[in-house]
Amino acid sequence: MREFFERLGLMAEKAVVTTGQIIIMLFQAVYYLFLPPFKFRNMFKQMEFVGVRSLFVVVLTGSFTGMVLAMQGYNALKRFGAESLVGPTVALSMARELGPVLTGLMVTGRAGSAMATELGTMRVTEQIDALYTMAINPVKYLVTPRIVAGVLMLPVLAIITDFVGVLGGYFVGVKLLGINPGVYIGRTIDFVSVNDIFYGLTKSAVFGLIITLISSFQGYHASGGAEGVGRAATSAVVLSCVLILVSDYFLTSIMF
Amino acid sequence: MIEIRELKKSFNGKVVLDGVNLDIKRGEISVIIGRSGEGKSVLIKHIIGLLKPDSGRILLDGKDITTMSEKEFREVLKRFGMLFQGAALFDSMTVEENVGFALREHTDLPDSTIRKIVKEKLKRVGLEGVESMMPADLSGGMKKRVGLARAIAMDPEIVLFDEPTTGLDPIMSDSIADLMLDTQRALKTTYVVITHDINLTYKIADMVAMLHQGRIIEKGTVEEMKANPNPILRQFLEGRAEGPIKVF
Numbered sequence: 001m002r003e004f005f006e007r008l009g010l011m012a013e014k015a016v017v018t019t020g021q022i023i024i025m026l027f028q029a030v031y032y033l034f035l036p037p038f039k040f041r042n043m044f045k046q047m048e049f050v051g052v053r054s055l056f057v058v059v060l061t062g063s064f065t066g067m068v069l070a071m072q073g074y075n076a077l078k079r080f081g082a083e084s085l086v087g088p089t090v091a092l093s094m095a096r097e098l099g100p101v102l103t104g105l106m107v108t109g110r111a112g113s114a115m116a117t118e119l120g121t122m123r124v125t126e127q128i129d130a131l132y133t134m135a136i137n138p139v140k141y142l143v144t145p146r147i148v149a150g151v152l153m154l155p156v157l158a159i160i161t162d163f164v165g166v167l168g169g170y171f172v173g174v175k176l177l178g179i180n181p182g183v184y185i186g187r188t189i190d191f192v193s194v195n196d197i198f199y200g201l202t203k204s205a206v207f208g209l210i211i212t213l214i215s216s217f218q219g220y221h222a223s224g225g226a227e228g229v230g231r232a233a234t235s236a237v238v239l240s241c242v243l244i245l246v247s248d249y250f251l252t253s254i255m256f
Numbered sequence: 257m258i259e260i261r262e263l264k265k266s267f268n269g270k271v272v273l274d275g276v277n278l279d280i281k282r283g284e285i286s287v288i289i290g291r292s293g294e295g296k297s298v299l300i301k302h303i304i305g306l307l308k309p310d311s312g313r314i315l316l317d318g319k320d321i322t323t324m325s326e327k328e329f330r331e332v333l334k335r336f337g338m339l340f341q342g343a344a345l346f347d348s349m350t351v352e353e354n355v356g357f358a359l360r361e362h363t364d365l366p367d368s369t370i371r372k373i374v375k376e377k378l379k380r381v382g383l384e385g386v387e388s389m390m391p392a393d394l395s396g397g398m399k400k401r402v403g404l405a406r407a408i409a410m411d412p413e414i415v416l417f418d419e420p421t422t423g424l425d426p427i428m429s430d431s432i433a434d435l436m437l438d439t440q441r442a443l444k445t446t447y448v449v450i451t452h453d454i455n456l457t458y459k460i461a462d463m464v465a466m467l468h469q470g471r472i473i474e475k476g477t478v479e480e481m482k483a484n485p486n487p488i489l490r491q492f493l494e495g496r497a498e499g500p501i502k503v504f
Contacts, residue, residue: 037361039361118348121347122346125342125344125347126340126341126342126344127344127345127346127347129301129306129340129344130338130340130344130345130346132304132305132306132333133304133306133333133336133337133338133416134333134357134358134361134410135330135331135333135334135358135362136358136361137330
């Protein structure tokens with residue numbers, strides 16, 4: 001019994017220490033963002049990595065999610081004779097919830113794991129130490145551009161996901177299930193407000209911060225060779241996904 | 257130039273450095289020898305600020321670098337270069353970008369000038385025409401040479417070497433030793449080398465210090481060390497399993 005509580009205590013201590021370290025890294029990254037010299041090249045490189053290279057996967061995910069939402073929505077709403085509400089159902093679900101969350105989860109799988117692996121490899125092969133010895137702050141050089149890229153690019157990706165999701169929903173609802181296109185578009189415009197889109201984008205910016213901060217942190221503190229790098233990548237993905245879903249609940253309860 | 261005074265460091269209760277005292281003179285090659293796991297890397301990481309000591313001081317030209325602010329120490333770091341054991345080249349960059357990295361980050365030199373400096377540094381370490389290659393395409397010896405070119409790119413006053421010949425064949429090790437001598441003599445730089453390679457030590461060292469059980473137990477010139485009767489030093493220099501140092 002005593003051993004159980006000791007272990008529990010150690011786990012709690014580790015969780016508190018890690019949380020503190022993550023918060024410190026966030027403060028450092030933000031501080032260095034405003035500290036000259038400003039080198040934008042690295043930032044644009046990360047924006048391309050997080051944003052442009054995730055485009056294909058989010059377009060694919062968004063369009064099929066919109067399509068399946070329309071199909072499921074049609075089947076459910078048909079029972080009440082409310083097929084005309086398929087458009088708003090798809091658009092609201094995408095803008096408020098699925099656009100930001102799916103984009104976050106997809107970017108975690110694609111870019112978050114790659115970030116943790118890259119920084120983890122740099123850590124275990126002393127490349128991060130090499131940066132430090134060249135009088136370059138590793139957090140400023142490696143972490144700050146990644147966080148900026150995440151916070152700026154996730155909303156861009158989320159709005160693309162929203163758009164292709166709505167398009168996918170339109171295709172299934174109008175072209176395959178025969179809903180009147182005027183009713184579909186009209187009802188969508190009636191029900192979806194700018195705030196729905198704005199709050200969704202705010203959520204995705206928060207998810208961008210979570211993904212890049214957690215992935216950078218896990219990679220930056222990797223140890224123990226190839227196995228340690230693998231562990232860092234796994235932790236980055238699992239922790240980011242969990243935090244996205246948990247924070248989504250709290251953000252939703254605050255915003256809507 | 258560098259004075260290390262009563263430097264102590266422990267990890268999880270295990271004492272690694274137990275009051276190290278050492279003077280490193282300007283313009284010399286100082287070699288710190290010792291068995292693997294004796295804390296040589298820990299010592300060099302303290303000199304370059306990668307680790308903070310539990311107690312003790314490291315004075316650079318009389319100023320204690322262990323108590324400096326981050327901003328102050330970053331300026332001090334510009335006086336240093338370091339060659340890591342595995343070269344630690346940035347694997348997402350070409351050789352040219354690796355060697356010119358610090359110049360691009362810390363100076364406003366035009367790119368053409370940086371490329372010229374990079375070419376000259378690579379030539380100094382015996383490499384030509386490798387600028388566009390990636391680190392993954394280089395052999396172990398070439399990586400060390402590129403690492404050395406990167407370490408001297410900013411013309412530092414002090415260059416630290418962490419096991420510069422580990423993992424290299426004897427011929428390549430000897431050529432790295434020659435290279436270190438050539439560059440040191442040409443640039444009049446202070447070199448601090450940690451190694452357990454005795455041939456390298458005999459070839460390049462102006463001063464040798466032996467680290468054992470967290471302390472510097474002997475120091476002197478190569479000739480003085482060769483003549484030193486200390487049985488621990490003798491066992492290490494002669495590479496014998498039998499002696500006061502227990503292997504298992």
